[in-house]
C-alpha cells in the first residue's frame with residue numbers, strides 16, 4: 659500500500675481511496691447571491707480545505723442526483739467528463755492526485771505527492787495556482803460521446819466541461835471559497851502529471867482555496 663493510499667483510507671487490506679461525506683442539499687447562500695458574488699480569485703489564504711468542502715465541490719461538478727443523472731447536463735446522458743483532484747492541503751486527504759467516482763461519491767487514489775507546483779508550471783507557469791489548496795482538473799473521454807454524435811460531439815464535450823466548471827465555481831462561492839477557471843496549460847504535460855489514461859484529455863482547471871477575510 660502506498661503512503662497516500664494509507665492516508666486516504668482506513669480498515670483492513672489495501673485501500674485505494676476514500677469515501678466522501680454525503681453532500682449537503684441546503685446552503686446559507688442563495689443561487690442569486692452566488693451568481694452576484696462569483697469572481698475569479700487568484701490569491702488564497704493558507705488554510706486547508708475540509709473533506710466536506712471537497713465533497714460538496716466535486717458533487718457540484720459531477721455528482722449523481724438520480725439514477726444515471728448528474729448535477730450537470732450531458733449530451734444524450736453520455737457523461738464523458740472525469741473529475742480529478744490535485745490535492746495539496748485538504749484535511750484528512752494525503753497530498754496527491756485523485757479521481758472522483760460519482761456513483762460511489764468516492765475518491766480513488768491515482769498518485770501520491772504534492773504536484774501543485776509542476777502543475778502550475780505546466781499551466782504556462784501560472785504560479786498562483788500552486789497556492790490553491792487543491793486544483794480540480796476536468797478531463798474527458800471524448801469517445802463516450804462521439805460514438806453517438808460523431809464530430810458534433812466535440813463541441814458537446816466542451817460545453818459539458820463549461821457546465822461542470824460553472825457548477826463548481828458557484829458552489830465555491832456558496833461555501834465562501836475562492837476559485838478561478840483556467841484553460842491555459844500544456845495538455846501533454848498535464849496528462850503526464852495526472853497519469854491520465856490515453857483516451858482521456860484534460861480540458862479545464864479550477865484551482866480552489868480559502869480566501870482572506
Ligand SMILES: Cc1cc2nc3c(=O)[nH]c(=O)nc-3n(C[C@H](O)[C@H](O)[C@H](O)COP(=O)(O)O)c2cc1C
Nearest residue numbers: 696697698699700781784838839840841842843862
Ligand atoms: C475558458 C476560460 C479560460 C480561462 N483561463 C484562464 C487561465 O488560464 N488563467 C487565469 O488566470 N484565468 C483564466 N480564466 C479566467 C478569466 O480570466 C476571467 O474569468 C475573466 O478575467 C473575467 O473575470 P471574472 O471571472 O472575475 O468575472 C479563464 C476563463 C475562461 C472562461
